[in-house]
Amino acid sequence: MIKILPFEDLYNFKKEANSILGYKHTAIAKIKLKLAxxxxxxxxxxxxxxxxxxxxxxxxxxxxPMLKNKNKxxxxxxxxxxxxx
Numbered sequence: 758m759i760k761i762l763p764f765e766d767l768y769n770f771k772k773e774a775n776s777i778l779g780y781k782h783t784a785i786a787k788i789k790l791k792l793a794x795x796x797x798x799x800x801x802x803x804x805x806x807x808x809x810x811x812x813x814x815x816x817x818x819x820x821x822p823m824l825k826n827k828n829k830x831x832x833x834x835x836x837x838x839x840x841x842x
Contacts, residue, residue, distance in 0.1 A: 795801055818824065828836070
């Protein structure tokens with residue numbers, strides 16, 4: 758899907774989707790990152806999350822919506838397989 762976009766207009770992308778382990782940004786990519794408009798980002802000009810937001814995103818124990826979710830046996834086996842690769 759990304760291949761339909763003009764590659765020269767993108768930054769922080771590789772032409773082929775694979776691991777980015779060891780990837781180093783090119784000088785041109787670094788310039789594009791610096792020049793990119795960041796004003797529409799949620800954390801623009803904020804140093805850190807407010808206490809109210811931190812309380813919402815760090816729900817402990819029984820308040821955490823993922824607490825009761827269990828992976829299927831097939832999913833667990835697949836995760837173990839991938840972990841050992």
